[in-house]
Amino acid sequence: MTLRVVGIDPGLTRCGLAVVDVEPNRKVTLVDVSVAGTPPGTPLDRRLLTIAEAIDAWLERHRPDVLAIERVFSAVSVTTVIGTAQASGVVITAAARRGIPVAMHTPTEVKAAVTGSGQANKNSVGKMVAKICRLDSPPKPADAADAVALAIAHAWRGAAVGSNASASAGRVGSTQLTTAQQAWIAAEASAKRRGTGR
């Protein structure tokens, strides 16, 4: 029983898109990773349409059980935050149209899940992503690696919640867990009991 997670690092210039398959024993396989976007200065409607078309194609191709996306908050400049929020709105809507549950995680949660430290830098996150996915080097650019980290973090954090899936933090979806998710969580709990969990 494998959980397929799409991870999205939203943005207008470089929106990271990732797909991982995660097994109940927490083994992660990177299925696909990419970056979509347009240069700054491109008209906003064209920028948002590019993101919309990329995420639509991504979800159509990979049919995930869940979509994990970085929670937007006002860290840097307000201009950047607004563009990132607009892109995230488009991504979340694309998932909602398909009935795919959406989960949001903060960068700190993601860093903590994959490196053990919420303060890890981009370089450390990339290295851990490569290690976890058994790659020779981190996915490039950093936005792609961040999207993979998000997907991994979501699967591992969901697993940490065990069978009490409704308590999963950061869940924004109104839909129920999919059958695949429920089965995955049950299988993960069972793997843990057998001592085969990571």
Added chain:
Amino acid sequence: MTLRVVGIDPGLTRCGLAVVDVEPNRKVTLVDVSVAGTPPGTPLDRRLLTIAEAIDAWLERHRPDVLAIERVFSAVSVTTVIGTAQASGVVITAAARRGIPVAMHTPTEVKAAVTGSGQANKNSVGKMVAKICRLDSPPKPADAADAVALAIAHAWRGAAVGSNASASAGRVGSTQLTTAQQAWIAAEASAKRRGTGR
């Protein structure tokens, strides 16, 4: 030659939607006005999907020449700004998918265009909207009136630019002006020369 403008006041709780037809002599007819949204506390994916479905239906029904939307900026709380930006991203994408040009205007520009003062309050804007559209009372709630004001302001500001349409401030679209827009601007300039302009 009539210009049909959809005006959108973006938001998750109350997203104002308006359609006006504007003639070259600046006469405005309110075609339709509505509000879409969900209560705070509704899961975000459900909230955004509600906005997406409302704007899709609105554009399908009214087939505007242009969509005018309030420019999102960080005025109030960051939380509100992010939700508003997410909703605006969904609206702009819906227009872009249909090849409808998108224009953005700040609240100050809109207030100035319809009341003569960029500092006008909601009450004054509502009253002027009612007067301009020859209604007995302002559209309710205020978000609906704001959407109508946006649509009026866009048409009137566009006209002020005369035939130099490419100089229209706040335009974000990558598409060219529609034939209807070009013809409208030419007709408006002609009406002005004849002294029939407002």
